[in-house]
Amino acid sequence: MLGVAAGERAVVRTQLTFLAGDYSVPEPDVAIVPGRYEDYDRVHPRTALLIVEVADTSLAQDRLTKAVIYAAAGIPEYWIVAIRGQRVEVHRDPDPKQRCYRTRSFTRRGDEIARVALPGAIVAVADLLPVVDV
Secondary structure, three states, X not given: OHHHHHOOOEEEEEOOXXXXXXXXXXXXXXXXEEOOHHHHOOOOOOOOOEEEEXXXXXXXXXXXXXXXXXXXXXXXXXXXEEOOOOEXXXXXXXXXXXXXXXEEEEEEOOOEEEOXXXXXXXXXXXXXXXXXXX
């Protein structure tokens, strides 16, 4: 569904290397990067429009360590899909010098997220979360 939302405006990469800095090379669960697939045949992206990490047992690391890495890299939007909390944490407005995001909001099933870097691209939170048996 992230690919559908990105359309032809960007490329969706899953669990592939992202060059966040000279000494930081994470492999985010999902990175939506500008350009076309061919642009990354021989190089790894150095910027992204959106990075998504899926957190089950890694929530603390995704909030503390990875948020710092992505904010320092100037990634405009970073989402953490918190499986156990059944929500998506949306981090926006990075401050690369302070290595933090200025805004953070929490969305739940039934909400929608409008992506800032891709105007008009809206994603339902329910589409990001696993189905829960009641």
